[in-house]
Amino acid sequence: MQDVSRLTVDEDRIFSATHEEILNGETTDIYFVKTRDVLKSGSLLGTDVVAEVFTRKSGVFAGLSEMLFLLKDCGDIKVEALSEGDEFSSREVLVRISGPYGSFGMLETVYLGMLASSTAWATAARECVVAAQGKPVLCFGARHVHPAVAPAMERVAVRFGGCQAASCILGAKLAGMEPSGTVPHAAILIAGDTLKLARLYDQAMAPDEPRIVLVDTFKDETEESLRIAEALDGRLSGVRLDTPGERGGVTPELVRELRWRLDCAGFKEVSIIASGGITPERIKVLSEAGVDSFGVGSYISNPSPRDMTMDIKMIDGRPIAKRGRLPGLQENPRLKRVL
Known part of the structure; x- marks a missing residue:
């Protein structure tokens, strides 16, 4: 507690914790610091315990690598866990x-937070990937979360959720790939015309960069797609629909019409990408209508939580638990020694 009292922070900063602050325990809850001092005063800090972590909802396990990085210099401890990317059931020991x-x-606060966030992101991403049935899902969620956690979120969505790409530069690099994305509506608005921007994009980008263009900024989406496809003369890889909710959003009817008109005009190779409020339910419907890939943002970045709980289940070799929990270790043959 004396260390906490001496800790000072400069408010002229980005308010997310630095790596050093996390590793130093400065983001933990104060009651764990008090617990440390109290147990130390009674010569109990070295008590041998076994603790288990679980969550009440099923999902896809992730966050272990960060947890192990946090604990790797924490002394003589043993860690067993599921593998990241494993699906798990409610209350299964993770x-x-x-x-x-x-x-x-x-x-405890720190590594439970790592596991809870990463598992929720991975679970949401996996739900989208399963709904897409093999069609690519791209993670576009960085703008919906604090930039301090955006790379962690997009890395998990790719590595363990199954997304094929990520737009956040650092997140993609951490996942072992190059970032993916085209240009926003801002570029088209500044250019004043979608076709003008498409031509500039075609001229400025490397030959191996896919030519994918937003087509909902100024004109009817089908009209815009056809004029761009004709102008780029075989170099257009795809068109992205991000029609706002104020105009009805991206609907199955719009997708079917666009696919039909592109095919009739001889542009069967031009793919359709959908983004904007994409969920697993919408992926299924839009996929049936003809969407070829999906950009998913807030469904992955702001998922249904997977709150993690850690319980002490053994003390000095004796089974123990608080009321409402079963004393002793809960069997899980899938656990493997990881530290």
Whole structure:
């Protein structure tokens, strides 16, 4: 607690924690610091315990690599866990930590937060990927979260959720790929005409860069798509529909008409990408209508939570638990030693 009292922060900064602040435990809850001091005063900080982590909803497990990075220098502890990307059931044990409580107890807030966020992102991404049935899903969620966590979110969506690409530069690089994306409506508005911007894009980008153009800025989406396809003369890879809700959004009827008109005009190779409020339910409907790939933002970045709970289940080899929980270790043969 004396260390906490001495800690000072400069408010002239970005308010997310630095890596050093996270590793130093400065983002943990204060009650774990108090717990450390109280147990130390009673010579109990080195008590040997086994703790288990679970969540009440099923999902896709992720966040373990960051947790292990946090714990790798925390002394003589043993960690068993599922593999990242594994699907799990409600209340299944995801992680088991064994060792002196003082070695890992104070950081509980930190690693549970890592697991909770990453698992929720991975689960939401996997739901979209499953709904798409093999069609590409791209993660466009960086703008919906704090930039400090955007790379972590998009990395997880690709690595463990199954998305084929990410737009956040750092997130894509952490996932081992190059970032994907075209240009926003802002570029088209500044150019004053979608076709003008499409030609500038075609001239400025490298030959291997796919020519994908937004077609809902100024004119009817089908009209705009046809004039761009004709002008780029075989170089147009795809058109992106991001029609706002004020105009009805991206509907199955719009997709069917666009696909029909492109095909009739001889542009069967031009793909249709849909973005804007995409969910697994909308993916299924739009896929049937003819959408070839999906850009998903807020459904992945702001998912249904997967709150993580850690319970001490053994103390000095004796089964124990708080009321409402079963004492002793819960069997899970899928757990593997990871630290």
